[in-house]
Amino acid sequence: MIHATSAKRILLAECIHEISSFNPVPTRYEDFFVNTGERMLAYHRNHGSEIAGAMQVFGYVPDVTIIPTFSARGITSGGTIPAADFNRLADEFLREVRQAGPVDAAYFALHGAMAAGNEDDPEGYLLAEARKILGEQIPIVASFDLHGILTDRMLQHIDASTVYHTYPHVDFFQTGERAAHLLLRLLAGEIRPVTAKVEIPALVRGDELITSTGIFGRFIGQAQEIEQSPGGLSAGMFIGNPFTDVPELRCYSVVTTDDDPARAEREALRLAEAFWPERHRMQARLTPLAESVRQAAELLRAEPKGTVALVDAADATSSGASGDGNAILRELLAAGYAGRVLAPIVDPAAVEAAFAAGVGETVQTTVGGTLDRRRFTPLPISAQVRLLSDGRFRSESFNQEWYSGRTAVLQAGNVTLLVASRPVHLFDRSLFYAHGQDPHDFDLVVVKSPHCQKQMYAEWCLRMINVDAPGSTSANLPTLGHTRCRRPIFPLDGEVEFKPRAKLFSRHVS
Numbered sequence: 001m002i003h004a005t006s007a008k009r010i011l012l013a014e015c016i017h018e019i020s021s022f023n024p025v026p027t028r029y030e031d032f033f034v035n036t037g038e039r040m041l042a043y044h045r046n047h048g049s050e051i052a053g054a055m056q057v058f059g060y061v062p063d064v065t066i067i068p069t070f071s072a073r074g075i076t077s078g079g080t081i082p083a084a085d086f087n088r089l090a091d092e093f094l095r096e097v098r099q100a101g102p103v104d105a106a107y108f109a110l111h112g113a114m115a116a117g118n119e120d121d122p123e124g125y126l127l128a129e130a131r132k133i134l135g136e137q138i139p140i141v142a143s144f145d146l147h148g149i150l151t152d153r154m155l156q157h158i159d160a161s162t163v164y165h166t167y168p169h170v171d172f173f174q175t176g177e178r179a180a181h182l183l184l185r186l187l188a189g190e191i192r193p194v195t196a197k198v199e200i201p202a203l204v205r206g207d208e209l210i211t212s213t214g215i216f217g218r219f220i221g222q223a224q225e226i227e228q229s230p231g232g233l234s235a236g237m238f239i240g241n242p243f244t245d246v247p248e249l250r251c252y253s254v255v256t257t258d259d260d261p262a263r264a265e266r267e268a269l270r271l272a273e274a275f276w277p278e279r280h281r282m283q284a285r286l287t288p289l290a291e292s293v294r295q296a297a298e299l300l301r302a303e304p305k306g307t308v309a310l311v312d313a314a315d316a317t318s319s320g321a322s323g324d325g326n327a328i329l330r331e332l333l334a335a336g337y338a339g340r341v342l343a344p345i346v347d348p349a350a351v352e353a354a355f356a357a358g359v360g361e362t363v364q365t366t367v368g369g370t371l372d373r374r375r376f377t378p379l380p381i382s383a384q385v386r387l388l389s390d391g392r393f394r395s396e397s398f399n400q401e402w403y404s405g406r407t408a409v410l411q412a413g414n415v416t417l418l419v420a421s422r423p424v425h426l427f428d429r430s431l432f433y434a435h436g437q438d439p440h441d442f443d444l445v446v447v448k449s450p451h452c453q454k455q456m457y458a459e460w461c462l463r464m465i466n467v468d469a470p471g472s473t474s475a476n477l478p479t480l481g482h483t484r485c486r487r488p489i490f491p492l493d494g495e496v497e498f499k500p501r502a503k504l505f506s507r508h509v510s
Contacts, residue, residue, distance in 0.1 A: 008187055010058055011067045011106040011134070012040070014051055015093060015126060017074035018113035018147060019081065020243035020320025022472035022480050025371050027078035029085040033071075036096055040071040047398055050109040050143050053176025054183075061184065067103055069096035075403060076423045077320040079472075086116035093126055098133050105187050106130070106140045107179055108158075112148015113241035120246040120484075124153030131157040136507075139186035143179045145169070147241040150197060150252045155505040159186055160193040160256050163236035165220050167211050168427065168451050182233060193233055193256050194506040196264035198272035200251040201498060202490040203242040205475040206284035207466075210451055215278055219271055223255075226267050231258045237271065239282075242480075243320050243473050249485035251275065265502040276498050279490055284313070284450075284475030286468035289327060293335045299462055300339045300443050306462035307442060313450035314471025316426065321448075321473040322346065323423035326368025326379045328446055328469055329415070333379075339443030341415040344431055346371065348421040354385045354408035361385050363410070367417060375470040383410035383417065391420060393434030397453075402430060409435050416442070427452045450475065 019027060035043045044051040051071070058064045070093045081089075097106075108130070114122040127142065134140070139159045144150070146164045155161070162178040165171055185191045208214035216239070223235035238252040253271035257264040287295065296308045315325030323346035332341060345368050353365040363385060366378035391404035405421025418431055427449040432439055439445045439457070447457055447464075450473075458464055468476055478492055490496045 007063045007065055008104040009065050009067050009102070010183065011069055011097065011100050011103040012051060012054065013069045013093060013097060013106070013130070014040070014071040014073065014109040015089065015114070015123070016072070016109060016111045018077045018111050018145070018241050018244065018320060019079060019115050020077065020472045021080055021115060021245035021484070022243060023079035023320050023322050023372065024374065025079045025322050027074065027081045027085070029088050031075050031078060032089065033073045033075060034092070035071045037068055040068040041066070043071065047400060048173040050172050050176030050179065053173035054107050054180040057177050057180035057184070067100045069100050076317045076425050078423070079320065081114065081116040081122070083116060083118035086119060086122060090122070090126060090129070094129050094133065097130050103134065103138065105138055105183050106134055107183055108140065108142040109176065110142050110144055110148070112144040112150065112238070113244040115244050115246050121151045121153055121248070123148070124151045124157070127154055127157040139183060141179045141183040141186070143175045144238070146236060146238055148238055149240050149244060149246060149248050150238045150254060151248050152503065155195055155197060159507050160195065160234055161254070162234050163238060163254070165211070165224060165236060167209055167216070168453055170453070178234070191233060192259040192508050194259060194261045194264050194504060195254060195256040196261070196268035196502040196504055198253045198268045198500055198502050200253065200272050200275060201488065201496050202251050202276070202279040203249070203477050203492070204239050204251065204279060204282035205242060205450070205477060206282055207451070208282045209239065215281055219275055222271060222274070226255055231260055231263065233258055235267065235271070237275065241319070242477050245482045245484045247484055247486055250489060261504050261506070265504060268502050269500050272500050283491060284466060286466050286476055288468050289331050290335070292465045292467040293331045293337060295465060296444055297335065297337055303462050307439060307460070308444045309447045309457045309461045309464045310444060311450070311464055311466045312446055312448045312469050312471070313466065314469045314474035316449050316473045317423035318425045318427050318449055319473040321471050322371040323420070323448065324368045324371040324376060325469065325471045326376055328467060329368065330379050332415070337444070339414065340441070341444045341446070342418070342432065342437055342439055342442040343415065343446035344418040344420065344426060344448055346420050346423050348405065350410070350419050351406050351408045351421045354410060354419065355388055355406060357385050359385050359388055367419060372472060375472070381410070381412045383412035386411050386416070387435055389435060393430060395425070396428040396430040396433060404431060407435060409437065428456050
C-alpha cells in the first residue's frame with residue numbers, strides 16, 4: 001500500500017548472479033556476498049553499482065527516505081543454485097522486504113540469468129513474491145544485465161525496467177540512475193509506462209557484441225535514441241546468457257513508452273527485425289586449439305618482445321565456468337611452446353599440496369580437471385612453489401575485495417600458474433597483480449574471459465586469439481548440449497523461422 005505521508009519511503013533490494021547450466025559445480029549460498037540494512041548502503045557507497053547510482057539520485061530529493069533491505073551478489077558466476085541454497089536466499093530477501101514495513105516505491109537491482117534447481121526464473125519469482133508483500137499499487141522498477149533472460153513474469157510484476165547499454169559492462173551506475181529517475185517520475189504521477197517485448201529465437205556470442213566496436217552497438221544506439229526521445233522511457237536489447245539453459249532463453253528487444261502502446265510495439269518490432277538478419281555475424285570466430293598454439297609460437301619467433309593472449313572464454317569464471325580448464329595448458333606443453341606462459345587455474349588440491357610443501361620447495365601434483373571432470377582430466381606437473389597467499393585482494397576494476405581462497409603461484413619450467421582454491425572474476429588482471437605477476441612480463445597469457453576492457457589486454461597485446469577450447473561457457477554454442485531452451489533456436493538448429501510478435505505489459509492501476 002502507498003504510504004500516506006508526504007515523505008516518500010523507497011525500498012532498495014538486490015540479487016545479482018548468473019549461472020552456466022553446463023558447469024557441474026553448484027553455486028552455494030556461501031558463494032554470495034550478502035548484506036542487509038545499513039551494511040548494504042555502506043557496501044555500495046564505495047562501488048559504481050546500480051544501487052550506488054540509484055542512491056545518488058534519491059539523495060538529491062529532500063523528501064525521499066531510502067529503505068535498504070537485502071543485497072546478494074555472487075562472488076563470481078557459477079553453476080546452478082541448488083534448491084536449498086536458493087530457498088535460503090529467497091527467504092532472506094523476502095523477509096527483509098516484509099520487515100521494511102509500508103513503503104511508497106521499490107527499486108530492485110537484478111541480473112536476469114540466475115537459475116536454481118527448483119526455479120528456472122529466480123528473478124521473476126522474487127518480483128512476484130515481493131509484489132504480494134508490497135501490494136499492487138506501489139510502483140516498482142527493476143534493472144537488469146543485458147545478458148538477462150527477460151521473462152513474462154518479470155514484466156508482469158514491475159512498472160518499468162532499465163537494462164545495461166554497454167558490453168563489456170561499464171554502465172552499472174548509470175543503469176541505476178536511469179531506474180531511479182523512472183521511479184521518481186512514477187511516484188510523481190508523471191508517467192504511465194507501457195512495455196513491449198519481442199522474442200528473438202537466437203543465441204549470440206562473439207566480438208560483434210562489443211558495443212563500442214561491434215554491430216550490436218548499432219542496436220543499442222537505436223534503443224538509446226528511443227529512450228531519450230519524447231515519450232520514450234526505456235529501451236534495450238537482451239541477448240541472454242547462452243549458458244543459462246532454461247525454457248525462455250533467447251534474445252529480446254524491449255521498449256517502454258509513456259502511455260503509448262502502439263509506439264512501444266512498433267519500436268520493439270523495429271529493433272527485433274533489424275537484429276535478426278545480423279545473427280550470423282554475432283557469432284564467435286574461434287581458432288582450433290592446436291592452431292592457436294601454433295600461431296602463438298610463430299608470433300614468439302617473429303615478435304620476441306611482445307605478448308600474445310590466448311582467450312579461453314570456454315572456461316570464463318565470470319560467465320559461469322568452473323575455472324579448472326587445462327586444455328590450453330596441456331596443448332602448450334605438448335607442443336613444446338618455448339615462451340614464458342602465465343595462466344590461471346582453479347584446483348584446491350594443488351593449492352593444498354603447495355601449502356604442505358612450502359615456498360621454495362618442489363611439488364609433484366596435478367592441475368585442473370578436478371571440477372569439470374566431463375571436459376577435463378588432471379594434468380601432472382612438477383613445479384616450484386613461488387608464493388602462497390590467503391587469496392584476499394582488491395579488484396583492479398571496482399576496488400572490491402575478491403576472494404580466491406588459499407592461492408599458490410607455481411613455476412613449472414617456463415609456465416607460471418596462478419592456482420586458486422575457488423574461482424574469481426578474470427575479466428581484469430587482479431588475480432595476477434595481487435600475486436606479483438604482471439602479464440606484460442610474459443610472452444603468452446591465458447585470458448579466461450570472453451571480453452575484457454581493452455586496456456586490460458587488447459590495446460597492448462600483439463594479438464588476441466579466441467581459442468576453440470572445451471568448457472562450460474564455450475562460444476561454440478552447438479557443442480554445449482542445450483536440452484531445456486525452446487527449440488528451434490539459432491544457431492543450435494538448422495532451420496529457424498522468425499515471426500516477430502510484440503507482447504504488451506502495463507500496470508496502470510487506480
